[in-house]
């Protein structure tokens with residue numbers, strides 16, 4: 004049993020849905036927790052969507068969510084950039100995620116910041132070389148998330164972190180990363196929830212981003228054995244507070260306060 008929890012931060016891909024398929028019980032789990040008064044946030048490293056479009060997408064799948072609860076890496080990166088009040092930026096990002104950056108002055112020729120998100124079809128020789136030359140002239144580099152590889156859309160793909168790493172190595176410029184496991188996004192979620200660290204739990208399928216980030220930030224974590232989870236993840240140095248077979252087991256973990264931790268079915272406590 005997770006005591007004192009009043010808010011849940013959900014990863015989306017691999018927890019609620021994966022490759023476009025909603026996990027059985029996921030919609031009900033969200034609704035049950037909402038009705039029980041839990042504060043919910045949905046924190047994803049994906050960047051192609053804005054928070055508005057990702058919310059619309061989740062609603063179309065049957066989830067009861069609000070745009071104010073959804074934090075995509077593109078939204079979070081725009082918030083990060085706003086703190087820095089940039090003179091201008093070049094946002095290397097495709098899709099609706101780009102909408103999040105409409106308040107910034109875009110400048111491909113002499114930007115103060117190069118922001119790299121999922122630019123898929125435009126990660127080509129010319130664009131990457133252009134970015135490299137700008138970095139060598141002093142532009143700052145921001146990565147929306149550090150993930151190297153992603154499977155959430157079907158076939159395995161290079162993710163944002165791989166392209167940012169390439170630019171870092173070639174230019175010698177260190178990037179600032181925003182998405183999980185970086186603390187910025189956890190702070191953003193927590194502040195927005197109005198709760199303390201010991202009142203919030205992160206639920207995710209990726210030990211190196213969801214669980215690592217939660218622990219570094221100082222909140223409890225639940226690993227679900229769905230999505231990108233692999234058995235070898237359990238050998239990692241990072242140990243989640245609980246491990247569940249799927250999101251279906253989460254409601255019991257958060258609400259059955261008469262069951263002792265050691266007796267909790269489907270849950271396994273480390274150490």
Ligand SMILES: [Mg+2]
Nearest residue numbers: 014016017208
């Ligand atoms: Mg995930």
